[in-house]
Amino acid sequence: MNLDSLYQEIILDHYKKPLGSGLQDNFSGEAFHVNTSCGDEVTVRVLLDGNQILNMTHEGVGCSISRASASVLHALTKEETTETFHVLLDNFVDLMHSQGKVVPDEEVLGDAAAFAGVSKYPARVKCALLPWMAMKDAIEGAGNE
Amino acid sequence: MTLDLGQELKDDFPILSHKVRGVSDLVYLDSAATSQKPKVVIAAESNFYTSTNATVHRSGHELGELASAAYEAARENIARFVGIEPGNLIFTKNATEGINLVAYAVLNATLLAKSGDKRYNKLAIGAEDSIVITEMEHHANIVPWQHLAQVTGARLEYLKVDESGRLDIDESKFSKSTKIVAITHQSNVLGSVTDVAKIVRFANKVGAMVVLDACQSVPHFNVDFKLLGVSAAAWSGHKMLGPTGVGCLYLNDELLGELPPFLLGGNMIENVTYESSTFRSDNAKFEAGTMNIAQVVGLSAAVDYLKNVGMNVIHEHVRELTGAALKGMLSMPGIRILGPTDLTDREGLVSFEVDGVHPHDVSQFLDSKGVAVRAGHHCAWPLHRKLGAVASSRASFYLYNTKEDVDVFLAALDQIRDYFKVA
Numbered sequence: 001m002n003l004d005s006l007y008q009e010i011i012l013d014h015y016k017k018p019l020g021s022g023l024q025d026n027f028s029g030e031a032f033h034v035n036t037s038c039g040d041e042v043t044v045r046v047l048l049d050g051n052q053i054l055n056m057t058h059e060g061v062g063c064s065i066s067r068a069s070a071s072v073l074h075a076l077t078k079e080e081t082t083e084t085f086h087v088l089l090d091n092f093v094d095l096m097h098s099q100g101k102v103v104p105d106e107e108v109l110g111d112a113a114a115f116a117g118v119s120k121y122p123a124r125v126k127c128a129l130l131p132w133m134a135m136k137d138a139i140e141g142a143g144n145e
Numbered sequence: 146m147t148l149d150l151g152q153e154l155k156d157d158f159p160i161l162s163h164k165v166r167g168v169s170d171l172v173y174l175d176s177a178a179t180s181q182k183p184k185v186v187i188a189a190e191s192n193f194y195t196s197t198n199a200t201v202h203r204s205g206h207e208l209g210e211l212a213s214a215a216y217e218a219a220r221e222n223i224a225r226f227v228g229i230e231p232g233n234l235i236f237t238k239n240a241t242e243g244i245n246l247v248a249y250a251v252l253n254a255t256l257l258a259k260s261g262d263k264r265y266n267k268l269a270i271g272a273e274d275s276i277v278i279t280e281m282e283h284h285a286n287i288v289p290w291q292h293l294a295q296v297t298g299a300r301l302e303y304l305k306v307d308e309s310g311r312l313d314i315d316e317s318k319f320s321k322s323t324k325i326v327a328i329t330h331q332s333n334v335l336g337s338v339t340d341v342a343k344i345v346r347f348a349n350k351v352g353a354m355v356v357l358d359a360c361q362s363v364p365h366f367n368v369d370f371k372l373l374g375v376s377a378a379a380w381s382g383h384k385m386l387g388p389t390g391v392g393c394l395y396l397n398d399e400l401l402g403e404l405p406p407f408l409l410g411g412n413m414i415e416n417v418t419y420e421s422s423t424f425r426s427d428n429a430k431f432e433a434g435t436m437n438i439a440q441v442v443g444l445s446a447a448v449d450y451l452k453n454v455g456m457n458v459i460h461e462h463v464r465e466l467t468g469a470a471l472k473g474m475l476s477m478p479g480i481r482i483l484g485p486t487d488l489t490d491r492e493g494l495v496s497f498e499v500d501g502v503h504p505h506d507v508s509q510f511l512d513s514k515g516v517a518v519r520a521g522h523h524c525a526w527p528l529h530r531k532l533g534a535v536a537s538s539r540a541s542f543y544l545y546n547t548k549e550d551v552d553v554f555l556a557a558l559d560q561i562r563d564y565f566k567v568a
Binding site for chain 2: 003006007012016037038039040041061062063064065121124127
């Protein structure tokens with residue numbers, strides 16, 4: 001297995017220059033998630049208008065995979081609906097649990113498709129999912145399910 | 146040139162010929178988490194099942210006798226290895242269970258004393274008492290005491306870790322109200338070794354019991370619990386070449402007699418009626434139910450293996466490797482070592498941060514070169530917070546590691562900041 005399949009250029013770019021980093025003051029829902037095995041943490045805030053996601057921001061400490069995942073998530077969900085988020089989430093969760101056997105749909109997942117290599121490393125799947133699960137809870141917390 | 150110890154022993158450990166991700170030679174630097182097993186240990190466990198398997202202390206048939214004899218011979222061997230009598234050794238499933246056994250037994254004593262059983266007044270603790278632990282404990286030696294403090298109202302106090310990563314044994318923390326002092330013999334993060342004799346001296350002055358977490362010490366150097374004078378000590382078998390599923394607990398005569406049992410059930414009783422039960426007064430009081438017999442036998446084979454190599458030889462070898470690793474890492478830019486940077490009162494492992502690269506990414510990169518290290522908070526989250534680290538990577542060494550392993554590790558470590566473009 002080649003390490004570069006895990007650390008795709010896209011992932012390292014997002015890690016170095018994360019999008020949506022820094023929490024917005026105005027938000028409808030918030031969630032804080034911790035990866036108990038390593039102590040990585042992320043706080044996600046979502047600003048919603050009905051089922052419309054106006055903005056998602058995040059802050060936390062974590063590895064390149066979890067930080068890049070939050071950054072990608074910000075870009076993917078900006079001005080999308082919560083329904084679209086759930087479609088993306090299902091798609092991404094399936095990809096993460098595929099053990100490298102699924103070819104990601106780049107049309108749907110955009111930059112998140114670059115995380116396909118993560119699914120070959122079971123210990124890292126949690127890192128990639130951390131911000132996604134936090135965002136799911138933040139949306140639920142906003143009462144807009 | 147003579148072979149180094151690791152090269153000499155490598156063939157005894159079949160797993161060390163594993164190819165990582167199908168290509169790289171394995172450099173196993175995670176022995177502080179669990180050690181690998183020599184063939185003799187694997188064979189001992191297997192042989193027990195093929196030739197002597199039966200439950201112990203219950204059956205009159207021949208296999209029952211053979212199994213009981215093997216189990217008790219193992220107890221004797223393991224006990225002598227740490228300077229204690231076999232009667233003071235209790236088998237558990239791991240060190241965590243050993244520490245919990247003591248904490249819960251004290252809680253039981255407290256409850257029994259409250260219900261009017263005067264035998265337990267001495268052990269009972271309450272709001273006027275304190276439990277002293279240290280800032281460098283593993284969760285296994287924090288959480289049970291936090292719980293005991295919470296439910297009894299006792300105060301939980303911490304001995305601090307100083308700037309250099311060594312324990313500051315501040316005598317003012319020890320007072321007449323101190324009932325329990327629970328400390329690690331060697332930090333699983335910092336590598337620093339505790340001056341147990343000093344702790345015992347201060348604890349004895351105030352009449353407190355000393356509970357020692359010996360997980361990182363027993364595998365690495367000669368330990369004599371009687372000589373150290375601790376009241377109790379817990380350690381795990383799997384970190385000292387033994388199988389998983391078996392841990393050890395030493396209780397001195399006083400605690401062995403006074404502590405009420407923790408787990409209740411078969412084998413630990415003296416008499417049972419529908420109304421009430423009485424318990425064994427010896428170490429059997431703490432071994433309820435069927436034990437991990439084959440694993441105990443395997444652990445005894447591990448002790449034989451360690452004795453054959455010689456604990457002093459192992460200790461010296463691991464110190465050499467640790468010293469070489471420290472030296473290499475100190476000369477590398479962007480590496481921060483957690484814990485002492487010299488070998489004074491410090492053993493066998495090096496935890497570190499790589500500037501700009503998360504420990505998960507560090508360990509993933511090392512894994513791609515065949516090097517297995519641990520990344521995370523190593524079950525010492527409060528200590529990491531104190532040190533200002535979310536997590537760290539940890540390389541730990543044991544008898545089967547070679548100088549070449551350290552070189553491979555250092556060469557890989559040196560490439561990480563380039564790979565993640567933070568150099």
